[in-house]
Amino acid sequence: MDSETESLFFINILLNLVSSNLIFYTANFIILAVLLLLSGLISGSEIGLFSLSSEDLDRCQDSENSSEQLIVQLLKKPQRLLATILIFNNLINVAIISIATYLTWELVGTRNPQGVVILTLTVIVTVAILFFGELLPKVYANQKSLFFVKRTVKLINIAMKVFNPLSYVLMQMSNVVEKRIKKRGYPVDIKGLEGVIDRTDTTHKQREILKGIVNFGTITAKQVMTSRLAVTAFDINTDFSELLEKIQECGYSRIPIYSDTIDNIKGVLYVKDLLPFLNANESFKWSKLLRKTYFIPPNKKIDKLLRDFQEKRVHLAIVVDEYGGTAGLVTMEDVIEEIVGEVNDEFDGDREKLYTKIDENSYLFESKISLHDFCKIxxxxxxxxxxxxxxxxxxxxxxxxxxxxxxKLNENIVYDKFEFTVVAMGVRKIKIVKVEIHEDNDDTDN
Structure with missing residues (x-):
C-alpha cells in the first residue's frame, strides 16, 4: 500500500468517526430537548390543574369536550394526581441529569472529570431545568390555566395509568407519616367553639360576630335567601314610565327581570344604568341594559358564594331549584349580615318587619321568616x-x-321549649305565629 492510499484510508476512518460522533451527540441533544419540554409541560400542568377557577371548573363540568371532561375526572382524585405529577416530573429530571452526565463523560474522555467540569455541568443543567422546566411553564400556566391544561391533560391521564402502582405506594407512605407526626388535640365542633365564645370577655355584638365567623362555612344559600314569594322582580314587558315608578317604590338598586313568570329570569337590572335615560319616553327599550344573571344551587355554601361575588364582581344571585325554577334570591348584603349582623340602609325602615318582640319570652313572627333568621333572633x-x-x-x-x-286559627303546637300558636290565617296559608318560650319545658309535642 503506497503513501497516498494510506492517507486516504486514515482520512476515511477519521470522517467515519466524526460522522458517527456527530450523529451520537445530535441524537442525545434532541432527547435532552424533548425531556426538557416534557418537564416543562408536567410542571405547568401541576400549577394549571390546581389553580383553575370555580368558573373554569363549572365550564368543564358542563362541557362536552373530552379534554375538559377529563380535567374534572382527574381533579376528583387530587392526592393521586399530585403524586403522579411529582413522580413523572422527577423521573424526567433524573433522566435529563443522567444523559447530560454521560455526554460530559464522552466529551472529556474520562469518567473522573475535574471539578471545573462538574461545576459547569451542574450550573448548566440546573439553570436549564429551573428556567425551561419549572419557571417559564409555571408562569404561563398560571396565567392561562385552562388553555394550558387542556393540551396536557391527556398526557397526565396516561401517566396516572402508567405510574398508578408507584403513586399508590407514595400515597400510602405519606398517609403513614402524616398519622405519625399528627399532633394530638381535642376535637372541637362548632357548638364547642360557640360555648368558648360565650365565655370570652367581649361585648354581645363582638360575640355575635365571632359566632357568625365560626358558622359561616356551614350556612347554605337556601338558609339565607329571600324566598320567591318575597322577591321583588319586574316583567320585561313593563313600560319605562311604570318601571321607574316601581323602582322608586321598592327602593332596591338591583332588580331581577323576568319574562312571563319569575321562573324565567332574563337578567338583572342595575338602577344606576338607567340614570342616563331618565328623560327617555315610554317606548325606550330598557331591556337592553340587563346584565347577566348569576344562578346558584340552593345548597351552595355562602363562604364560597362570597368568594364568587368578589371574583365575578356581582352582588346578587338567583337560587334555582332542582327543576330550574326560581327558589329565591341571595344578595351580598345577606351574606355579610351572617357575620356582622343586620345591615340597615335608608329604605329598611319602610320595609316589612318580620317579627315583633312582645316581652322576653314572647314574639309575633311572620310565617314566611326563614328558620335560619328565626334561630338567629x-x-x-x-x-x-x-x-x-x-x-x-x-x-x-x-x-x-x-x-x-x-x-286552624288559634291552634297551637309545642316542640321542645317553644309553643307555637297560629294567630292569623290567610287563604290556605299561615300568616302570623305567636311564639312563647317555656324555659322549664322538656321535649314535648302536642
Missing amino acids: LGINNNFFDEVKGESESLGGLLLERFARLP
Missing part, C-alpha cells in the same frame, strides 16, 4: 329544628310539617 343553634323541619326552610313550613295539615 331567638339565639338558638341553626340546626335546632333539623330533625323535624323536613324540607321546610320557613317558620310556616315548619308548622305545616308538624301539624301535617293546614292548622
